[in-house]
Amino acid sequence: MNKKTALWCVPAFALGVVVLTGGPAFAATGDASYQGTLDAINGSNGSGTVSVEVSGDQATVTQTVTGLAETFDGKPYPHVQHIHIGAKGECPTTAADTNGDGVISTTEGQPSYGEIGTTLSTSGDTSPAAGTDLTLAGMGANYDYNRTFTLDAATAASLEAGTAVVVVHGLDPATLTKAAQDAKSDLVPSLPLAATSPALCGALSESQANMPDGGVxxxxxxxxxxxxxxxxxxxxxxxxxxxxxxxxxxxxxxxx
Amino acid sequence: MIIPAEKRRRGSRLATAAAVLLFTIGCTATGFALWGNPPPSRPPASAAVSAPSQESVSAAPSPEPISVPPTPRVDRIVGPTLTASEPTQINVPAIEVDSVLMQLGQNPDGTVQTPSLDEASPAGWYTGSPTPGAIGPSVILGHVDSRVQGRAVFYRLGEMRPGDEILVTRADATVAVFVVDGVEEYPKDDFPQFAVYGNTDHAGLRLITCGGEFNETTRTYPNNVVVYASLVSSHAA
Structure with missing residues (x-):
């Protein structure tokens, strides 16, 4: 940079400092930003990322999921997904498979990640009541999920306490043992165990950086x-x- | 008007001299203009490494043991960290960068702000990221070139290689010393936000600029070059 352009920079630089100083958005306003990496569980081979931006009582969840089971009875596989709350805030290890059938069922994982606090449904109800509504689930092997909804107090408290965990459910039955394939769901007995068992799990932690959109x-x-x-x-x-x-x-x- | 022959001759000689001088300046300037600013270098595929994973970026042992938190969400901290202090200056010897740092927030559309394109702008620290040296992904942006004036502060960022040093001076009069882990080039429309801006288990630094073949129609570059680095030490400024 030569002297002349360096001098020209001064007004622009000063202006930049005045106009552009923002500070971490969540630090000043009391809003918060959380994120997690979704890792495969029960051998699903899937992966994903999730972020939760909280502003007042509104939460915006942005999630990307890839590599999950693709179809179920010839239709896009419904992957119900939730923010689980109020336990250790961890994803379960294989030690959680207490009945030894090779699958960590949703119930077996609960000591690690807790009960459903929020259902990450595609429309309507986001309460635990919508937790097993397959019509509101993420669909297919790969999907993006982006929704803003009113955050309930229990989930908000769990996020703040660092005990919120995102769990995406739904395994490909072909990857399970014969016994597990034949087993019924611990949550919805009319469904197979594979349909409701965890496929992805990611603990949410407060974001170190306020994540901007896109490239630069x-x-x-x-x-x-x-x-x-x-x-x-x-x-x-x-x-x-x-x-x-x-x-x-x-x-x-x-x-x- | 009648001009004496002597004056005409002198005028002719002056005009000749002026023509020769201007022609020389013109050719030299045009030559430099056409060939003096080759398109910015890009990281070769071979030099590009994966974004540092949670475990692989250990740069130096912690000066003192840090107790492991009970939950996995607060990951084990790898390497040294500094308390927060805003950055004021960046120095990258390998590519001869020495720039003051402005502060950059977010645009209304949620993208990160960038310095003015019309000036020879300094690099800038993204204020939504940790200060350099604190745990997490600290982000410093700079233009690769300006709209009209040629090379900008991060013109040579694509030349950086693992092991290169980055020095960031902070308001608390410390210099945070980072070492490059890897250099990546990503399409802007498929930018890996979590790799670049996601939580880390160490004091990280990302230097970002534009890359790829400039699109003359949209007047933009299609890619971003991202340099990943980790804090290794610090000293007084």
């Missing part, structure tokens, strides 16, 4: 062609002036 617009393009447009203009100007000087010289010679 950090280029103007003036070097993209390899050319410096300012210098090019100077060069062109000088060449034009040189042409002018030649014309003047010719005129002077012609007069002589």
């Amino acid at each position: 617009g950090t280029g103007g393009g003036s070097t993209s062609s390899g050319a410096d447009m300012g210098l090019l203009a100077l060069g062109a100007g000088a060449l034009t002036a040189a042409g002018g000087a030649v014309v003047i010289r010719r005129r002077l010679i012609a007069r002589g």
Whole structure:
């Protein structure tokens, strides 16, 4: 940076400090931001990320899920998903499989992640009552979920206490043992065990950074062609002036 | 008007000299203009490493043992950390960067603010991220080039390689010393927010600029270059 441009920067820099200072949004307003990485459980091979932005009593959940069971009875597989609350705030290990059938059932995982606090439904009710409504579930192997809803006090308290855990349910029965394939769900006896058992789990923790959206617009393009447009203009100007000087010289010679 | 022959000759000589001088300046400037600013370098695929995982970025042992919290959500802290203090200056010897730091928040659309494109702007610290040296992903942005003036502060960011040092001076008169873990290039429309801005178990730093082939129609770059680094030490400024 040469001296001249450095000087030009000063007003812009000063203005930037005044106008652009924001501070972590959640620090000043009492709002909060949480995030978690969704890891495979029960051998689902899925993965995902989830963030929860809390503003007053409103929560915005943004979630991306990939690699889950794709179909169920020939239709997109319904993956019910919840924020579980009020226990250790952990994802269960295989030690939680107390009946030894090779599957950590939703009930077996509860000492780690607790009961349902909020159902991450695609519409309508977000209370625990909607917890096993397959029509409101995430659908298919891969999906994005983004919803803003009113946060209940119990889930809000669990988020603050660091004990909230996002659990996505629904396993591919083909990955289970024969006994587990035939077993009924511990939650909804009319469904197979695979349908309601945890497939992804991620403990939510307070975000260290307030996550901005998308990429970053950090280029103007003036070097993209390899050319410096300012210098090019100077060069062109000088060449034009040189042409002018030649014309003047010719005129002077012609007069002589 | 009648001009004496002597004056005409002198005028002719002056015009010749002026033409030669201007032609030389013109050619030199045009030459520098056309070839003086090659498009910014990009991280080679071979140099790009995966975003540091929770476990792999251990840079230096903690000066003193830190008790392991009872729940896994507050992960084990790897490496040194500093208390929060706002950054004022960034120095990257490998790519000859020495810039004051402005402060950048978020735009109304939720994207991160960037410095003005019309000035030779300094780099900026994203105020929604931890201060450099504190636990978490501290973010510093800089332009790769400006709209008209050529190279900008992070023009050479794509040249950075693992092991390069980044020095950030803070308001508390400490210099936080980071070492590069990896350099990645991502499409802006598929930007891995969690890798870049997600929680970390160490005092991390991300330097971000634009990359890829400039789109003359949209006047934007399609990609971002992200340098991942970890705090290794600190000293008085």
